[in-house]
Amino acid sequence: MRRDSRSFREMSLNIPVGRAVPSPGWLNALVWVTLVGFGLSYGLNYGISNQVFYMLPSVHLLHPEYWPRDWAVTQMHHYHFAFAWLATLMLKLDDSGWLFALANVATVVAGMACVWQMLKAITSEAGAALATLMVVLIASATRTGGPGTSYVFADIFQPNALGSVGLVAACWLFVVERPLAAGLVLAAAGAVHANYLVLCIPVFGAAQLLRSRERLPLRLAQLLGPSLVVLLVTLPLMRTASESPVATEALRIHQDVRAPHHYRVETFAWQFLPWVGWQLIGAASIFELARSRPRLQQLLALLAGFWALIVPSVAVVYCFVFRPLIQLYPWRLTSNCDLLAQGAFAAAVTGSLVAPSAWPQPGKLARGVLACGLGLVAVGALLGHQFLPIVVGILGLAIWLGSSRLLARPRLGEHAVLALGLVLGVALVIANVHRFSRLSATSNLLAGRNEGVVELCRWLDTNTSNADLLLTPPDDEEIRFRCHRAIVVD
Secondary structure (H helix, E strand, O other), X not given: OOOOHHHHXXXXXXXXXXXXXXXXXXXXXXXXXXXXXXXXXXXXXXXXXXXXXXXXXXXXXXXXXOOOOOHHHHOOOOOOHHHHHHHHHHHHHOOOOHHHXXXXXXXXXXXXXXXXXXHHHHOOHHHHHHHHHHXXXXXXXXXXXXXXXXXXXXXXXXXXXXXXXXXXXXXXHHHOOOHHHHHHHHXXXXXXXXXXXXXXXXXXXXXXXXXXXXXXXXXXXXXXXXXXXXXXXXXXXXXXXXXXXXXXHHHHHHHHHHOHHHXXXXXXXXXXXXXXXXXXXXXXXXXXXXXXOHHHHHHHHHHHHHHHHHHHHHHHHHHOOOHHHHHHOHHHHHHHHHHHHHHHHHHHHHHHHHOOOOOOOOOHHHHHHHHHHHHXXXXXXXXXXXXXXXXXXXXXXXXXXXXXXXXXXXXXXXXXXXXXXXXXXXHHHHHHHHHHHOHHHXXXXXXXXXXXXXXXXXXXXXXXXXXXXXXXXXXXXXXXXXXXXXXXXX
């Protein structure tokens, strides 16, 4: 007996049959253009920021004569050895830096495309496309940033870029109940960035435990087994680094002097307010429907897994100076968690227009939680002077609550997808026009060489040798990397 294709798809997604709106080709094209534009908005850069440290092992492999006396090259135990091998290969293919810049754009596009695929798994194709545009609109303001200067994406290609996109991909695969694929992606992300390796094991383990007990040992083995294998390989390196006689003092200097903005929670505690707000909004958006829809249950369990790691960790290090836990940097994952929560909210908003029976209006309890969450996001907007996310949140909730009235009007109902798509497209252009107008100035590969650094390196080549050790100003991070001279301290 022949099945109706639309009905079969909706049953597979656990979405009740309702007002079906096919996703037009222009909407998918708009999403792809938006994702590529979002990737380009981070700029085209090489040899700046964290790269001046992370690229040292790779450049040294190709040029052993550089930095013979530099402590970071000759005495450090680099956790990111997999990234060093990858970067070495990339430098062999192209040492101009353009390959790294384009790789970063591709990584951002891939990460947001995984969010899009996850949204397709919980709502209709048209609803997922519109929801992705909403998430990118919010990210255009936040730059996927979170507490403690955490972020999903940055303006350079670095270990965090691959670790973070691997985590986002694993979240999508977890939601669609493919534990082995999610486990392999997590292991690959952890091999590139050890911090994600250690943090993701408890997150995904807790999320899996919150699901059904059916085939639980097998699902846990598929999900966590690959990461545990990578962890066993990485443990000797971690142990070697921690056994240094100056490890304790080095850790204190790193956390309290070099990077308190990353590690000392008390210095940025207010930044958790908007994060908590988005978690409340995301959970309230799907909680009532999760009982009958397995993929929403998966997403809710995943959010709870993040909370199980982040919330106790933040509470402990806020009250006590527990340096090993601080060094793990658990709040690094808050920005990834934000994407999931914002995606859940966006799916509810757009789904209420595209498939009203699949996304009914929230109940009283959910409305109260949504209001509380928006209040916290608003406080964060006031403290951080970042108002676009709260504007999108308020307008999104208004659309969700007013969708039944909008759809009751024939003309509005017929053109709801078109109207919302155009509005989001225009909003994305407005939100990013200033950034793109300055792209050539903020992208060092487009802006050209820094003549001051070039002149300094030329002078150092003439008047110093590779074996010399320099005491450099703390703001001149490029001297070591660009001029190939050892420095006293980073």
